[in-house]
Amino acid sequence: MVIRTKNGDISSDHDKWEGFDIYDDGDGEAIHNSSLYRGYVRKKGLMMFLALIILFVCIIIAAHNGPLNISSSDIIRYLLTFDNDGMGGVIWNIRMVRIIGAILAGSGLAVAGVVMQCILRNPLASPYTLGISSAAAFGASFAIIFLNAGSSITSTVSISNPYVTTISAFLFSLLATGAILLLTKLTRVSSETMVLAGVAISAMFAAGLSFMQYLATDSQLGNIIMWTFGDLGKATWSWNTLIMAVLLSVTLYFYYKRWDYNAMEAGEETAKGLGVHTERERILGMVLASVLSAVIVSFFGIIAFIGLLGPHIARMIIGSDHRHLIPLSIILGAIILIVADGVGQVILYPSVIPVGIITSMLGGPLFIYLLIRRYGR
Amino acid sequence: MTFFQVNGVEFSYKSTKVLDDVTFSIEKNEVTSILGPNGVGKTTLMKCINKILMPDMGSVLIEGSELHEMSRRDIAKNIGYVSQRGEMSRMTVFDSVLLGRKPHFEWEVTDRDIRLAGRVIHLMGLDDLALKYVNEISGGEYQLVQIARVLVQQPKVILLDEPTNSLDLPNQHMIMHLIRNIAIRNHIAAIMTIHDLNLAIRHSDKFIMMREGTIYATGDHSIITPQNIRAVFNIDAFVEKVKGIPVVIPI
Numbered sequence: 001m002v003i004r005t006k007n008g009d010i011s012s013d014h015d016k017w018e019g020f021d022i023y024d025d026g027d028g029e030a031i032h033n034s035s036l037y038r039g040y041v042r043k044k045g046l047m048m049f050l051a052l053i054i055l056f057v058c059i060i061i062a063a064h065n066g067p068l069n070i071s072s073s074d075i076i077r078y079l080l081t082f083d084n085d086g087m088g089g090v091i092w093n094i095r096m097v098r099i100i101g102a103i104l105a106g107s108g109l110a111v112a113g114v115v116m117q118c119i120l121r122n123p124l125a126s127p128y129t130l131g132i133s134s135a136a137a138f139g140a141s142f143a144i145i146f147l148n149a150g151s152s153i154t155s156t157v158s159i160s161n162p163y164v165t166t167i168s169a170f171l172f173s174l175l176a177t178g179a180i181l182l183l184t185k186l187t188r189v190s191s192e193t194m195v196l197a198g199v200a201i202s203a204m205f206a207a208g209l210s211f212m213q214y215l216a217t218d219s220q221l222g223n224i225i226m227w228t229f230g231d232l233g234k235a236t237w238s239w240n241t242l243i244m245a246v247l248l249s250v251t252l253y254f255y256y257k258r259w260d261y262n263a264m265e266a267g268e269e270t271a272k273g274l275g276v277h278t279e280r281e282r283i284l285g286m287v288l289a290s291v292l293s294a295v296i297v298s299f300f301g302i303i304a305f306i307g308l309l310g311p312h313i314a315r316m317i318i319g320s321d322h323r324h325l326i327p328l329s330i331i332l333g334a335i336i337l338i339v340a341d342g343v344g345q346v347i348l349y350p351s352v353i354p355v356g357i358i359t360s361m362l363g364g365p366l367f368i369y370l371l372i373r374r375y376g377r
Numbered sequence: 378m379t380f381f382q383v384n385g386v387e388f389s390y391k392s393t394k395v396l397d398d399v400t401f402s403i404e405k406n407e408v409t410s411i412l413g414p415n416g417v418g419k420t421t422l423m424k425c426i427n428k429i430l431m432p433d434m435g436s437v438l439i440e441g442s443e444l445h446e447m448s449r450r451d452i453a454k455n456i457g458y459v460s461q462r463g464e465m466s467r468m469t470v471f472d473s474v475l476l477g478r479k480p481h482f483e484w485e486v487t488d489r490d491i492r493l494a495g496r497v498i499h500l501m502g503l504d505d506l507a508l509k510y511v512n513e514i515s516g517g518e519y520q521l522v523q524i525a526r527v528l529v530q531q532p533k534v535i536l537l538d539e540p541t542n543s544l545d546l547p548n549q550h551m552i553m554h555l556i557r558n559i560a561i562r563n564h565i566a567a568i569m570t571i572h573d574l575n576l577a578i579r580h581s582d583k584f585i586m587m588r589e590g591t592i593y594a595t596g597d598h599s600i601i602t603p604q605n606i607r608a609v610f611n612i613d614a615f616v617e618k619v620k621g622i623p624v625v626i627p628i
Contacts (some may be wrong), residue, residue, distance in 0.1 A: 022528045022563050024496065033507040034495030037471045040508055121464075259479050265466035266476060270523075272429045273460065274530070275453030275480040319510060320467040323485075 041053040044324045058338045063095050065345045101235030102341050103334040104243045108296045110310025110333025112289035118261045119285040121191040125292030126307030131202025132173050136297040138205040139172025140165045140227045141212045166298045173294030175202050180302045230303035230356025232341050258322035263321050303356050305363025312370050378441050380404045386435030388425050395421045397591045405564045408557050410577035413587035421569040423536050425457050453480035457532035459523045461539045464497040465512045473511050473522050477529030497525045516543040553580035575627045
């Protein structure tokens with residue numbers, strides 16, 4: 001125990017509280033722990049800066065991927081000058097579209113994961129585990145089979161209307177979120193019921209997806225499977241712009257609510273006692289995180305584990321204070337997805353493995369490793 | 378004007394009535410202990426006072442203002458609550474205490490908030506733990522952190538649900554002593570639920586004895602009698618005075 005009695009005399013330690021004025025901020029007193037705390041916060045800022053440098057390095061390395069050999073100095077020059085003529089055009093119009101797509105998708109899924117894990121008080125909560133990805137896959141399959149839409153830009157599948165697939169995936173993702181919220185409202189707005197509702201909805205959409213795969217023709221089945229492999233090759237500037245707009249708005253809201261999330265980390269009753277509308281924040285947070293994930297997943301396809309890996313690694317490095325956790329998860333989500341996509345482009349070169357396969361392959365073992373490191377004896 | 382008043386509060390879980398016409402008042406500088414067996418509604422009463430649970434009927438007044446008509450944030454400025462079920466997250470002790478300033482700042486903590494938290498941490502002897510993660514300290518230490526947080530909140534009334542849980546004997550007395558000193562020095566009131574009758578008697582000014590969701594007896598030390606203990610706890614006990622303070626000895 002921290003406070004001990006002196007020589008067994010309890011009262012001797014209590015004299016200091018005779019003047020314990022809770023309104024006295026000790027202005028003028030040198031309080032050592034406050035100075036230490038300020039140093040600690042500065043250190044977190046430095047870690048964030050370091051993570052940003054790593055992200056920048058990853059972007060430079062990833063920009064090398066492609067048949068044309070472009071030097072690092074040229075890549076940096078094209079990036080810093082926004083030069084998109086000649087080789088600069090290759091960098092900006094081909095490679096950076098994909099890299100920016102990776103940054104946006106990775107950041108978005110990671111920030112959605114952070115908030116879901118906090119408001120649902122469950123370390124396994126993520127867009128993937130709560131059924132948003134399953135619903136999107138169901139929606140995409142529905143469009144491919146019943147709305148005669150194609151899905152992706154590959155040589156083996158048709159591209160009759162990728163927008164219909166994306167819109168259908170998005171609408172079904174929202175439907176899943178709505179169903180989770182409705183189920184929660186019918187019971188009570190607690191984190192447990194939300195997670196359980198998410199698991200149930202996820203199972204239902206997964207069953208529906210299997211049923212549609214059973215109904216599908218061979219080419220439709222190919223389309224569905226290609227769609228479910230999250231692929232950053234689909235990135236375009238117009239979609240990136242849309243995702244960025246949603247990501248920025250949602251992240252700004254999440255960051256504005258960072259202290260509410262910190263309070264929720266201390267438990268439901270404590271948060272309410274500190275003036276937080278926990279039910280309202282849970283519903284709003286869930287809706288916004290779901291919309292963000294739905295926009296990403298419905299365009300790129302299923303990218304598993306980023307919503308778990310980004311936040312968990314960030315939490316191990318920097319703790320659960322959302323002032324630092326939200327920005328670091330965003331940066332780490334981007335780094336992980338850029339690296340995973342880079343690996344997918346390199347290991348079977350010149351073939352490109354969709355990033356969704358890489359994140360599933362690497363994400364599972366990496367997550368188990370994190371689990372053992374964090375919770376192991 | 379009465380400082381703090383609870384009038385006719387009633388609350389039911391589904392069809393089971395848990396609180397029935399609970400009425401009492403307390404004044405500044407007072408420490409009040411709510412006594413009663415498990416399941417009698419003590420924690421529910423605390424949550425109804427704080428609007429964590431919305432009572433079916435009744436009102437709570439602080440300095441004449443209806444508490445339940447205030448925003449949740451304004452309630453938090455008036456009432457601080459130490460829950461029995463705080464969760465130990467991966468936040469530092471300093472951040473956890475600083476969280477108590479949440480009802481008072483708009484966008485971000487100020488330098489004054491950091492000084493306030495630092496001072497309370499120092500006075501409670503938590504300096505060595507300040508930058509440790511909360512999930513790496515003991516349950517007893519976390520209880521001290523929760524109390525430090527509520528002090529930083531600067532409420533007019535502090536509600537404490539089993540504040541001495543998971544504390545050893547010296548720290549139980551230390552916490553009770555601290556709460557009493559703070560109430561007197563800062564002209565605020567403290568209401569707590571507590572199972573240890575002797576600890577409550579030693580450190581409280583007023584007692585509320587609850588039976589079957591309602592108040593059975595309320596008053597000072599004089600209501601701690603063998604008859605009332607028998608009626609409320611269904612147990613026989615002697616009540617002897619040691620240095621003028623009643624001591625309950627269950628038979």
